[in-house]
Amino acid sequence: MTVQARLSWADVRDEVRARILNRTYAPGDKLPRDEDLAAELGCARTTVHRAMQDLTLSGLVERKRKGGTHVRADPVTRATFEIPITRLEVEQRGGRYGYHLISRAMEVTPLPIMARLGLPEPARMLRVKALHLADSRPYMVEDRWIDLTSAPEILNVDLSRDSANEWLVRHKPYSRVDVRFHAVNAESDSARHLATEVGQALLVIERTTWIGRDPITTVQAIAAPGYQLTAKS
Amino acid sequence: MTVQARLSWADVRDEVRARILNRTYAPGDKLPRDEDLAAELGCARTTVHRAMQDLTLSGLVERKRKGGTHVRADPVTRATFEIPITRLEVEQRGGRYGYHLISRAMEVTPLPIMARLGLPEPARMLRVKALHLADSRPYMVEDRWIDLTSAPEILNVDLSRDSANEWLVRHKPYSRVDVRFHAVNAESDSARHLATEVGQALLVIERTTWIGRDPITTVQAIAAPGYQLTAKS
DNA sequence: GAAAATAATATGTAGCTACATAATAAAGTC
């Protein structure tokens, strides 16, 4: 067993994080310059730089040119979550996926939808409501608006067979996404679709995607009772 | 106005993303080798590498040694959110922050809490319930368990003045965090604290932090009606 | 012809240099 030949940037990150955790560098403190840390630890400045980038990303330190690196005094909890295609999400949990189209129609966007999409004026869009099932039980209902300027091909898709969710994710990569969570009491429609009672608390995931400045779609997905969304650092 | 002297990794990322968006590289396709792309675009392989790392992080492509880079066929929506100290969150929204300690006691961890913390057997921990206010109106109630092995100094803190949330975030940096969201119907306690009716749908944010393998704290924060959590890509 | 050993290959990473950039500090100007 020999000493490790080289320090990787991950090693440096772990070392610096350890020092922050054991208060060698306390919140608000200024860290040594990358160059000095590199000299001390016996690696190149680029390696320290790479490590610092990672710590910046996870919200532990703040860096400024000339100003140096500081341990954040007001750390934020920063976490990342993933929302896969709903079919895959169900299958990953070991369930059998089912899909049911509820409705499909051209409609004029009401104000809240315009706000979500950032539209200055109303537009006619394709509105699709659908139900996702896991083992024949309701899993999630979605109420979606699709901009036909960005995704005209959706008209050729048989939405009674294939979900707009899957088609869009597969065929319309976006450059920007906005995700919001909140809770609602089930009203009669969603209660019926999700086979629960009116008033039941439900998690709502609102997702809007753009390609450049052009909106593609916005969905309000309401999950069945018990649904939990997980994020990790 | 001259041509830009050099391509930055962000330029390369944008170019590759544009090609994915306009289906020059379609989902599932294999991208050129970093080296070839570098030659084509007129930059170094390291620059392409950096760009590809970013695209990998955002879930657009997948890379494997020797296997090359592929456009993901099943893209995931990957987004990051931040949870600041509650006081700062209120102040950032332009509100006046208030805090009220509800209760503080040593208790033995019940099963659900043990599960959250990953404890094999029950332990006595400090349980703190508190209310955060914005402009004198309820903003969030938290029900927190604190491991005194990891954070014994919390006993010296006057929790009727200072929130455990703020003290912990400032003094106990963690190395791992787990965040979960779900919706609940308000029961009598939370309804009373949040000044709403029993049954009202509320967003629950459950957060657990560890330092190495040792748990620090786990909180169940229930937000007042109307609360919305935002994430971005 | 199947299994094992070997070669080939694309990405991953570390080190170096050089220069860009932003923020601050110092010096100079009226």
Next chain:
DNA sequence: GACTTTATTATGTAGCTACATATTATTTTC
């Protein structure tokens, strides 16, 4: 003394080289 200009400095980034590593492809061996 307040304002402007000029240095200084720490991080940010690009290019290069060299080598590590994980797969896949090929060849060898029995």
